[in-house]
Amino acid sequence: MRLTLREALLSFRRAPLLSGLAVTTIAFALSVVGLFVLVALNLRETLAQVAERVEIVAYLERGTPVDVVTVAMGDIQAFPEVEEVTYVTEDQALEQARRELTEFQGVFSELTQNPLPASLEVRLKPGFRDAAHVTAVADRLRGFRFAEDIRYGGDWVQKLDRLRSIAAAVGLVVGIAFGAAAVIIIGTTIRMTVLARNREIQIMRLVGATDGFIRRPFVLDGAVKGALGGLLAIGLDYAAYRAVSSSLFAASFFTPAQSLAFVLIGTALGFLTSAVSVNRHLPPL
Amino acid sequence: MIRFKKVFKAFPKDSLALKDVTFHLGRGEFVFFTGHSGAGKSTVLRLVYADQLPTSGSVWIAGMQTAELRRRDIPKLRRRLGIVFQDFRLLEDRTAEENVAFALEVTGSRRGAIGPKVMRVLTQVGLAAKAHAYPRELSGGEQQRVAIARALVNDPLVILADEPTGNLDERATRGVFQLLRDINATGTAVILATHDLDLVRQTDYRTIELKDGAVVYDSGQDSAAVAEEAR
Numbered sequence: 001m002r003l004t005l006r007e008a009l010l011s012f013r014r015a016p017l018l019s020g021l022a023v024t025t026i027a028f029a030l031s032v033v034g035l036f037v038l039v040a041l042n043l044r045e046t047l048a049q050v051a052e053r054v055e056i057v058a059y060l061e062r063g064t065p066v067d068v069v070t071v072a073m074g075d076i077q078a079f080p081e082v083e084e085v086t087y088v089t090e091d092q093a094l095e096q097a098r099r100e101l102t103e104f105q106g107v108f109s110e111l112t113q114n115p116l117p118a119s120l121e122v123r124l125k126p127g128f129r130d131a132a133h134v135t136a137v138a139d140r141l142r143g144f145r146f147a148e149d150i151r152y153g154g155d156w157v158q159k160l161d162r163l164r165s166i167a168a169a170v171g172l173v174v175g176i177a178f179g180a181a182a183v184i185i186i187g188t189t190i191r192m193t194v195l196a197r198n199r200e201i202q203i204m205r206l207v208g209a210t211d212g213f214i215r216r217p218f219v220l221d222g223a224v225k226g227a228l229g230g231l232l233a234i235g236l237d238y239a240a241y242r243a244v245s246s247s248l249f250a251a252s253f254f255t256p257a258q259s260l261a262f263v264l265i266g267t268a269l270g271f272l273t274s275a276v277s278v279n280r281h282l283p284p285l
Numbered sequence: 286m287i288r289f290k291k292v293f294k295a296f297p298k299d300s301l302a303l304k305d306v307t308f309h310l311g312r313g314e315f316v317f318f319t320g321h322s323g324a325g326k327s328t329v330l331r332l333v334y335a336d337q338l339p340t341s342g343s344v345w346i347a348g349m350q351t352a353e354l355r356r357r358d359i360p361k362l363r364r365r366l367g368i369v370f371q372d373f374r375l376l377e378d379r380t381a382e383e384n385v386a387f388a389l390e391v392t393g394s395r396r397g398a399i400g401p402k403v404m405r406v407l408t409q410v411g412l413a414a415k416a417h418a419y420p421r422e423l424s425g426g427e428q429q430r431v432a433i434a435r436a437l438v439n440d441p442l443v444i445l446a447d448e449p450t451g452n453l454d455e456r457a458t459r460g461v462f463q464l465l466r467d468i469n470a471t472g473t474a475v476i477l478a479t480h481d482l483d484l485v486r487q488t489d490y491r492t493i494e495l496k497d498g499a500v501v502y503d504s505g506q507d508s509a510a511v512a513e514e515a516r
Contacts, residue, residue, distance in 0.1 A: 200376060203376060207387065
């Protein structure tokens with residue numbers, strides 16, 4: 001084990017340029033993937049924030065008794081899709097309108113009677129904020145006798161839906177492409193470093209080293225390069241993130257657990273690609 | 286100890302590299318393999334250290350048939366052989382001492398035992414004073430001595446030398462050849478593949494000549510080996 005470790009670390013000392021180049025290449029390949037994942041995560045977060053505004057409003061018939069409304073609220077709250085039901089009385093509606101629609105201040109002050117109906121505002125749980133569920137809940141609300149009108153911005157929700165599915169599809173395709181490119185680049189880089197030591201591998205074989213013994217320092221070396229590449233990639237991505245969020249808009253970065261996972265992925269890639277590369281130099285009999 | 290029995294070797298897209306090669310090499314024997322380049326000398330050696338397997342026929346080394354070895358047994362076989370090449374095959378970024386020690390390290394020798402063993406073989410090949418020199422600081426002859434020291438350090442049954450003097454001047458050639466003879470004198474068998482007939486003529490060691498992959502001459506043919514081969 002000591003020898004394995006020594007041989008693996010020696011590769012950095014013996015071929016500092018090649019090793020440095022390999023780590024940098026791995027870092028760039030991974031940082032591009034990382035940036036893409038960051039964009040995807042931020043986009044998803046933003047879309048989720050937008051989706052929070054999805055709301056169904058049921059306007060009530062004037063004069064609907066409060067106890068009827070209370071019973072109905074209990075029923076609605078029991079819908080599996082529903083997160084929250086809020087009762088907005090006629091007075092509260094007018095109050096809210098006065099507050100929010102200041103440009104109509106004149107109109108409001110001339111009113112002798114409140115023209116606004118009371119309403120129930122229904123918010124859906126996170127997984128149900130799409131057109132199909134919104135429509136289904138709206139239809140169910142129509143079944144209440146006192147519900148005069150149901151509004152839920154169907155068009156807007158449909159557009160949001162489309163945006164979400166486009167983002168998911170593009171994310172998947174581009175993500176796979178970036179991921180594959182990174183794997184190929186890392187694989188080629190590691191292969192180059194193994195190839196540079198082909199002579200050593202052949203000498204090891206001649207003096208009677210077992211396949212496992214030959215493989216070990218290389219896979220360890222590959223794993224170390226992958227880990228360093230992953231760390232450097234996180235650093236590069238963090239720099240990019242800081243630049244963007246300080247000048248353009250507030251974004252979010254990887255959590256520590258995600259960063260660790262990222263470094264581990266780099267390590268695993270280095271490990272696996274070097275194992276594959278070394279095997280190419282260990283010919284079958 | 287090394288026995289080839291009706292060995293044929295074919296490489297893809299190539300004519301036969303070896304045709305019906307049969308010979309037996311006894312313990313401690315010294316044998317030359319001669320012939321033009323491409324005659325099959327290197328192929329014979331590669332079959333001995335199980336880098337290649339015969340297409341047909343059988344190769345036996347110290348009681349093991351190479352075709353029946355499992356992959357993990359091959360390193361064990363190679364630890365009992367010492368292999369020397371024309372191009373030395375030393376690691377450029379390690380000293381003479383480290384190159385020799387490498388052969389012990391990869392076989393999992395105890396760390397404490399490595400140093401004395403390395404110095405013993407470096408002394409044997411006359412390079413103890415240059416233990417800390419890197420290959421580029423050594424002459425061709427000296428580099429080949431390091432390679433021979435590396436081959437010796439595991440106390441092999443046989444030294445396989447493939448054109449070991451091919452890159453050396455006359456003086457270095459004589460030195461390396463004498464070293465191989467000295468090693469043989471201590472009981473280690475030597476197979477020396479060479480096209481240098483001057484070397485062959487200097488001694489009366491057994492000589493096997495290959496031509497186009499076939500044995501055309503074997504000076505040991507009328508020795509005890511014949512009886513072995515016939516079996």
